[in-house]
Amino acid sequence: MQFGGGPGFRACQTASVAFRSDKHFVESSTNFKLVEPHTHQAKDFSGFQTRARSGFAVSGCHCPPFRNACKNRASRSWLDAYGVEPPYKCKSLQLIPRKTDSMKKITYVLIPTLCVLAVSLLAFLSMRDEVPVSAPAEALETPAPVVTQERVCLDCHRYPNVNTNEGVLTSQAQCYECHLEKKRSLRKMDKRTLSLQVTPDTFDKNPHQYVACIQCHTDVARSPHKTVAGAQCRSCHGVHGEGTAHDPHLRVACQACHRKSEFVRLDPEDHQIKLAHTDDKGQAVALTDHALPDDVQEEKACQKCHNTGNKVGAPVAVLPSKSFLCIICHNAPLAMGHFIFWIALLVFIFGMFVMLRFWFQGSVQGEEESMHRKIVLSSEAVWETLFSRKILHILKVFFFDILLQRRILKESVGRWxxxxxxxxxxxxxxxxxxxxxxxxxxxxxxxxxxxxxxxxxxxxxxxxxxxxxxxxxxxxxxxxxxxxxxxxxxxxxxxxxxxxxxxxxxxxxxxxxxxxxxxxxxxxxxxxxxxxxxxxxxxxxxxxxxxxxxxxxxxxxxxxxxxxxxxxxxxxxxxxxxxxxxxxxxxxxxxxxxxx
Amino acid sequence: MESNRYENQICVRFCVLHRLLHIGVMITFTLLAVTGFALKFSTETWAQGLISFMGGVPGAGWLHRVSAAMFYLIVMAHLVWLGYYKLVLKGHLTGPHSLFPQIKDFQDLCQNFRYIFGKGEPPLFNRFSYLEKVDYWAVLLGMQSMGITGLLMGYPEFFSTLFPGYVINIANDLHFHEAVLAVGYIAVVHMSATHLIPEVFPLEKSIFTGKTTKAKIMKDHPGEWNSLYADEK
CATH class of the missing domain: 1.20.120 (Four Helix Bundle (Hemerythrin (Met), subunit A))
Structure with a gap:
């Protein structure tokens, strides 16, 4: 069977879907449809249902985002991807029952094939029995529960597998259904109207191009359709260490630095610094630009908050991070930080060398002259101490006289x-x-x-x-x-x-x-x-x-x-x-x- | 018996620095292998247990990179030692008593096989036998390629500006396969050739104590014995 799409269907040239058994049609619940991009008219293929869990193969797709899916000939959510709204469509789609083809061609293996099919059908049915898909009898007896929680839309509607490219694009397409057009994405916020329009032209330039919208905007796929928590960067990314941002800026939302919008505010409720929804003049700012700024590591980017008279409570100057040397008293990164710490470290190492030289000025086990011999003899002595019973004495001294300062305590309690x-x-x-x-x-x-x-x-x-x-x-x-x-x-x-x-x-x-x-x-x-x-x-x-x-x-x-x-x-x-x-x-x- | 005379005469085979470096290599190599394979086979249950013990995937990755840096610092320390040995101690980096490959090593190999099959005398190894030399060079050269491929994978953004992107994928493959080779070599060849010897089993202690007996040198490294202690005979 072949279904030809209209000329407006773009991206994918031809695709063939072969079903191994009609069984899969019966199982599924969602209708398969193709949508014309400009008129949004759906071509409904009711009866050819697409939510087949397995058992179909895909071929002949030349649509770039789905190339991987086509290579992987048993991709499961491929049809989901093709049942989508703009921007990814199929020009035509073929559904070819493979069973009839093979019967025509290979008649002499008809009987064994039927046998195998019968066995697999039996196996499939028995497997179905084991899995309690639904319990209709119980469902009839118990009254419908009163819904008190928010309903998650995707519980009932399609939930694409957002771990695959095709699922991601399906998911994005669902959001684009409204957010693609300015007219349909106007929202009222605090009596101000702002447009939440997101287009592929702008969105596809950002590094999260192949990430589903709902992966970050975790709380939007529900009713009422509204984001409260904002995009959740930290469900994938970790916080910065001290080396990147001073005391990792734990009170600053990721977006405050990693978005281009230059208006920030201090949220009095959770005391976090976030991007503001209004600019200096009180005009609404739509934070729909998903592109990341290139210069986030430069000092200029920090001056968004770190400027004179800022209202978010940031020091005016941009300070360097702590150095690893600060670990004596503070949590510190594995970096040297400002150059004064490099100088300090070099002076320290030089001093240690001078001290070591001073220690080795005397004779070591009778050796007076050669520094090499002195080091060899003393290191050998240290080695033998470490790997002998003497280490117990050393540990005892370390614990009592160094950690607990016993010798000072014996001298004077005050001094101790x-x-x-x-x-x-x-x-x-x-x-x-x-x-x-x-x-x-x-x-x-x-x-x-x-x-x-x-x-x-x-x-x-x-x-x-x-x-x-x-x-x-x-x-x-x-x-x-x-x-x-x-x-x-x-x-x-x-x-x-x-x-x-x-x-x-x-x-x-x-x-x-x-x-x-x-x-x-x-x-x-x-x-x-x-x-x-x-x-x-x-x-x-x-x-x-x-x-x-x-x-x-x-x-x-x-x-x-x-x-x-x-x-x-x-x-x-x-x-x-x-x-x-x-x-x-x-x-x-x-x-x-x-x-x- | 002549060897009895030397049974209790102890001499130093490895200096303290080499003992320290060997212990360092042992620890970091084990850590690298454990974290690396746990990350590679992260779908397996044993790997997931190990990784959660190390604080999750970022933790295991951090441990892997830190161990790699420590390992490379050890290699650098060794190279500094070689410079010191050559320039200050006026030692020889090549020659019969060095780790530098010699024609004699190949001859020893053939001789050893003849001996194993009962066709001749055992070879007279110098200070380092051909197997010990392979141990050394496998680590010293292997670390360079592990380091390079590791850096390529560690900083893909930087290196993909210099090389095409598939170089990162190639580095990934090479890194894994060389890791298998290195771990296989250490676990099979190094362990059996060094420790699975009746006289020393279960552990050859000389790399840890640094000491060995003259009798042992006479037996394992007769070439060195003949040239160094010949006058004592």
């Missing part, structure tokens, strides 16, 4: 408390940040990773503030000891003052920044209250009318500079004890073991 306030807090901040970094790298969508990444999350805000306060308290204690009480046994050198001042500046700037961030971004009090240090600071800052959004960048750079200095200073000044003291303890332990 002071030192632990600083060191344990930094250690915990590092461990939390490192765990967050690792967790985010492995599973970016997990709620833990996102909670640790989000500065406004209750746990993260509270614990980082608490630990920061501990460090500050420890530093204050040190300062009181060294500058006010001045006990006889405490000898203060310039090195000590530099170290203490550096850490103090780092922490104070950090708290200042936190306060400014809360003040600028206008985080609602119930969310900000967890930052029990930052929120009062934000309140104090809000009393003065300074331009905190403009100042934020300067304070941020000052904090970053202090952090870079801290890292660079590690192997030079007083902070060298971080490496020296544990090493000395280990060596003492090994030497002591030998003597015993």
């Amino acid at each position: 408390s002071m030192h632990s306030l600083i060191y344990v807090a930094i250690l915990f901040r590092f461990l939390l940040s490192f765990f967050g970094f690792l967790h985010f790298s492995l599973n970016p969508e997990s709620s833990w990773a996102l909670a640790l990444l989000d500065k406004n999350h209750g746990f993260t805000a509270f614990i980082y503030d608490l630990l920061g306060l501990f460090i500050l308290a420890g530093i204050a204690w040190v300062m009181i000891q060294r500058f006010i009480l001045k006990p006889v046994h405490v000898k203060t050198e310039i090195e000590d003052n530099v170290t203490v001042a550096l850490v103090a500046i780092l922490i104070l700037l950090g708290f200042g920044l936190e306060g400014m961030r809360i003040e600028i971004t206008n985080i609602p009090p119930d969310m900000a209250a967890y930052s029990f240090v930052g929120y009062p600071i934000a309140y104090l800052l809000s009393l003065s009318q300074w331009d905190w959004a403009g100042l934020y960048a300067y304070v941020w750079y000052a904090h970053a500079l202090a952090a870079a200095t801290f890292v660079a200073y590690l192997p030079y000044g007083k902070l060298r004890h971080v490496f020296n003291v544990p090493l000395t303890y280990f060596l003492e332990e090994i030497a002591g073991e030998k003597r015993r």
